[in-house]
Amino acid sequence: MRGWRWPGSAGQLGAGVGVMLLGLSLAQSVPPQTACAAAAAPQSLSQPLYQDTTGKETDVGFMSALVQSFLHTVQPNPFPGDLILKIVNDFEREPSNQELTREALVYQVGFLVCAAIGILYIFMMPIVGFFLACCRCCGNCGGKMYQKQTSCIPCRRRTLYWSAFVTTVIILAGNICMFKSNEALKVSVDHSTMQLNTTIDNIHTFLTAVTQQVDHVVNESYKTIKEVSRNLDDIGRQLGTEIQEPFNKTLSPALHAVRLLNQETRKTSIQLNKLNSSLAQLQSNVDHLQANVTAVKSRISETLSNPNCTGCDNLKPELQKLTLDISITIPGLNELQSTVDEVININLTSKIEELEDYLNSIPQRVINDTKDVVQKSKQLLGDIKAQFPRVTSSIPLSALTNVSGALNRVHGEIGRVAPVVERAEHIRWKVCVALCCVVLLVVVCNVLGLVLGPLGLTPKVDPTKRSCTANCGGTFLMMGAGFSFLFSWLFMIVVVLLFLLGGNVYTLLCRPWNNGQLLKFIDTPGLIPDISQTLGLKTNISFSDIYRDCEENQPLWTTLRLYELINLGDLLNVSTYTEQIRQQFESTDINLSIITLLRPEVKNQLSSFSNKAKNFDFTAIRQQMNNISRINLNGTADELDKLAAIQTNTDTRKELQNEARDLRKIQNSIETTTIPQLENLNSTIKGLQSLTEKIHGTVGEVLNDLGAAQDFLNTNTTQIVKTESSKFVDCQLGYFITYTYWANVTITQQVGRCRPVAGAVDSVEIILCSHMVNSLNTFWFSLGWCMIFFIPSIIFSIKLAKYYRRMKYSDVYDDHIIMNHIPLGQMNVT
Template sequence: MTRTPGLMVPLLGLSLGLALSLPRAVATDCGSLGRVEQLAFAPAARTRWLAPRFRAPGPLDSLYGTVRRFLSLVQLNPFPSELIRALLNDPPSVKTDEVVRYEAGYVACAVIAGLYLLLVPITGLCFCCCRCRRRCGGRLKTEHKAMACERGTLMTFLLLTTLVLLIGMVCAFATNQYTHSQTGPSVKAVPETLLSLRGLVSDVPQELQAVAEQFSVPQEQVSKELDGVGENLGNIIHNRLKSTVYPVLASVHSLGQALQVSIDHLRALNATSVELQEGQQHLGAPLQAHREYLLTLLQESWCRGSCQGVLSRASALQLGADFSQVPSVDDVLHQLKGVPEANFSSMVQEENTTFNSLPLLVAMQTANVVKDLKKALAEQPEGVRMLAQEFPGSEAASRWSQALERLELHSRPYLQEVQRYETYRWILGCVLCSVVLLVVICNLLGLSLGICGLFAREDPSHSETKGEAGARFLMAGVAFSFLFAAPLILLVFATFLVGGNVQTLVCRSWESGELYEFADTPGNLPPSMNLSYLLGLKKNISVLQAYRQCKAGAVLWKVLQLNDSYNLDKHLDIKQYTRKFQQELQRFKVDVKDLDLLTPEARQDLEALQGSRLEKIHYGDFLVQIQKPVVKTDMEQLAQELEGLALAQNDSALRQQLQEEARELRSLYQEKVVPQESLVAKLNLSVRALESSAPNLQVNASNILGNVTYLKGELPAQTSLILRNATECFLTREMDYFSQYVAWVKEEVTQHIATCQPLSVALDNGHVILCDMMADPWNAFWFCLGWCTFLLIPSIIFAVKTSKYFRPIRKRLSSTSSEETQLFHIPRVTSLKL
């Protein structure tokens, strides 16, 4: 079979397209499954997470700094490591002289407080006895020139002392109230801190269990995506194969239509040929008779006109084409008998429907595998399930919890006692501050009334009651000062001794890190207080280093060195779990045998066409005869010429014969020749159509049969390959969800659950509670109260001295010209002299 270049191009294009489209179908794009969602995991709730505490800046901060500097002068000795170690490990071995030597500054302050406690009350008692005998204090006996200067100086110092007392009293009141208000929350914060420390390790297994239960999040996500995996895989297969299947089905549909048209033309060709042959058999004899008869008529001698011209045309009155010479197509028709047996349009539509239902078909075929996958998915990996049970610190956590629980229980009674004694101290502080306030009020009233009395002496009719009242208020302040000096100094020293030692012994060494160094030094702490022992660790850990690491946000595994005893990666290894999931996923299989592309009937039609030798028909022989006229002469024109010739005849008989012959020729032409010419035109159309379509039809039929046969064998393999690649993409996608879980667990365990930051927060909070919230205001209170207590001494002296100037003077200067005498002239005394 000879193929023209124009016919080879579509064949090569279709074959090349088919060959290239199938390998491309293998390269499955994982993006067709959609984007991987970001899973949302619920973080493990730490119920006892400790919030950091801090003291907000306030107006008393400068006072706190002054008190700390004062205490640093009182206690110059360094941290007593040897003394504390002996006290913790062997209390009876502690020597008193060592304690006194360390507390030398406090001993000196105790001596000063003792002297104050001894001398001030004795002085007050002596002053009281002296006043009762009217030998001490009293009033001025005589006036003198420097009296105004002395009086002004004394009043100024008394006023300044009183103002300083007032400031100290206000600060004492404020710090006393602030200390009392902070004691309750601080005491309550101690059990909370201990409880948080207790939960630091003891809650880790429960939190790990909560984290392990979050494995259900990727399980649910994968299970949800498994519900539609069959249809998704079917869509992928459909999308990858449609560029191959659709063109083949389209070519089958086109070939079916072309086959039907060609068969119709072939049958028309055969029928027309037979009909033409039969028509020629019936047409030949009449033509021959008319020809001979016309030749006889036109050769008569009496024929007038252009008889010779008509004679030559009449002599050509015979058949032109001989359709008995065209080749027979019976063999081809026999080969194509019953073709097309298949309805190609219906078949292609059905195959399209079958191919388009591939996603549903895949979903149905993979339903059982999905069911088994969900069953395998419901299991939990062994390592994840044992994440909390195999936590190595269970025994240490129990010991840690028990130690903190004992500490918490033992501390509660002491904390209650602290609150009770703090209430007593607050009441006593309020009372003694009120006493200082009374002294301040007495001094201010005494000064006010005394000054008013001094100015009233200019009036000759004035009375001495204001000055006397001012003096009495000043002496009342003196009496209160002597009376409450002892309880004031006792309260000051008691609070000073407690608060000062807390600041210098605990807070100062806590801030400098000496406490941590002391705890880290082997042998300083008894075994029951050793942190490594409490946590059950084989290696000793540094408290200072652990504190610094915890403060920097280090994880518990790094601080406590648990990597050797607890392999987190091993517990999060889910390879066995995913391998089982992968094995189940590899059971996905799709049967595409229902996708035939050609039914047996259609295949038989194409095979019949392929073996029919339709393209071997000699269509040129048909065209040779078709190109010939049915009758060699134009019968219509011949009839017209006969009619014209008949009019030219003189012989009526000849004229009638010619006219009759013209009518018969027209009748024969209309009855026989015109139908023959129509059949020739019909035959020409069929021959032309078959001549142009038969080669392509045969080639396309052979090509489609080859492609369909190839696809029939390749589609299952290609479908399996696409399915395998798609399932690998699906497996990678689903494993990503489990990878998200593993990454989240590692972050949660190492940065949140297993972080020891609460330990550093608890220590910092302890420092804030003890030092910032309790010790600082406590020390500020005794400092202000001590300030007031020692200022009572100059207040007493200035009040006693000043009161003399407010009482009436018994005698005045003899010089009446003195401005001073005139200024302080007392009429009552003058009248007595007169």
């Protein structure tokens, strides 16, 4: 990579741009590593909401297991995929093939046997009923209205009664199942239109969502480009602030020290002015006191020299000590004042402002120096923006549009056929209800016979004298048998037809659909158009593979293996544009001139100021102040009072007393005026001493911090600009890396989760097999169940009826002796 060029002490903004942007081509396989606080992650892809396609549950589960078990027994053979393929292929070539016909008949042997039994039933029931009627008309087969009375009559009657009762209950149970399955079939058919429309709506929602999701991915690229463009427009604040930050961290301590030194210097100047004023006041007061003391001393000297003064010579030595010859001087004060003035003249405030202006001007310098490259980079962003829509054009969304059109046509056909189906279903339901009612009529006749027969029967009554109730019971039993003969063979035709239809639909469609054999059959090469060739895939893809992936809610990218058709990495690769951006940023400079924080003469002035402040002598001035505070004129005044007391000369005594009083007045003036001035002066000196002690440390800190800051500016300005510029570029690159990684993951893992497709297949299987076919099979099974039990019902009903009907001829049984003999001529009467 070409090196960075830094004119003078300034830096170039961006060789690091190229290095980072070159990684954009790898974004589709590598997650973003650069953390950028300003970057906003793309919005998550929302999945559509689908309607429930389970529909209203039908109550056919109570019979499904039994019916399916029966059909498994009838047709235990596996799904005949090979046979169906042979039939299809042979039908296209040769309409008749005896071998295939034989194989088909062998496969359907179970159904054929059951159908043969049904056909036998259909033919035999009316024939048997006809012959039975003829025999009864001829007085045979129980047609003779005579019942021989034996001891086993009650046992036979009870046996026949309970047999007929159990048979009737079984028929009633089958009849109830007929009613329920008929209603379940009606509900299934009525709701099938709504369920199919819901399924189609879900597929529509899925197809629409795929297009919207792909558009969402592309739209997020526009947001990314817009965000990067906005950041480029705001490069002054974002990059300039980041460049400022390391300068602030280093220069802030120096600025703080300079501000502190500036404040301490000005406070020192104020304290020095206050000290000079206090010294001037004190010196003036001391001079006045000195003049007063000198005048009093002169008078005392004259008094003591007076001949009339007794014992005055002893006080003359004390008088020599009486003096206030004090001159207050502070060594080095003028030099300190001079250095303070020099530091103030340096104008540290302007230095602070100069440094702050330097820091604050960085964002604007960044804006000025990057104006051209920002404009060119934004043009390249426009080219990148035009590249991302290629993702939409590469994904075959037009096929989804074709499917959507086909679904619209299917939806229209459903709407057109639905009224016809509803009318046909209504007719079917009425017919099946009629069938159920006929079976129920047989059951009712049997039940009435079973109820009225025992209710009106008196066992010991002569058979010719049986009650009307018992006779009606027997008649109802005969009616039930008659209705059974009359309708059973017709109903068996219905059973056979529905059995062949529903049973084969279950065994050839529903059962293999449920266990997966149908999907494997559909995957047979040549049966349906090859999906792989249609999509142009390199590897084969089967319908069962698609269904399995959709059942697991896999995206279309893996389900249809779109990675074999679309090079997503190439679509998301913008390395061509990043190279141009790199070259443009390489030729751009950001000029940050290095300022001189302290000139050598300023350093010398500060050093001199620090030394003067450190070496300033406060001891001498305190010594002078102590000398003043130790002055006490009251002792001399007391001596003068003692001397005045021994004087015999009144004038001398008064003079001595006046002079003592004057000394006390001067001493009082010292205590009331001079001493407070000394205390004020002492406070000022303490404040000044505290400042001078701080100044030495502050000046040292200023020199160290400014020196370190100057070294930092001299050695790190270039690196700071380079580093922060690279970070800024990394931040902008993070948008593209984040987007391309997100787009790759979204397209390959989230777009077009196709569970609704598998749900549509499952929904059709539920509507057709679980509801309709199960209900249909339950109906014919229940009807066939009733027809089978019609046979024992007829037998038991006919035999039991004779025990309740009123006989024409009587037969009395008493102790095993027949009491009444019926003449032979009468026996022939029917």
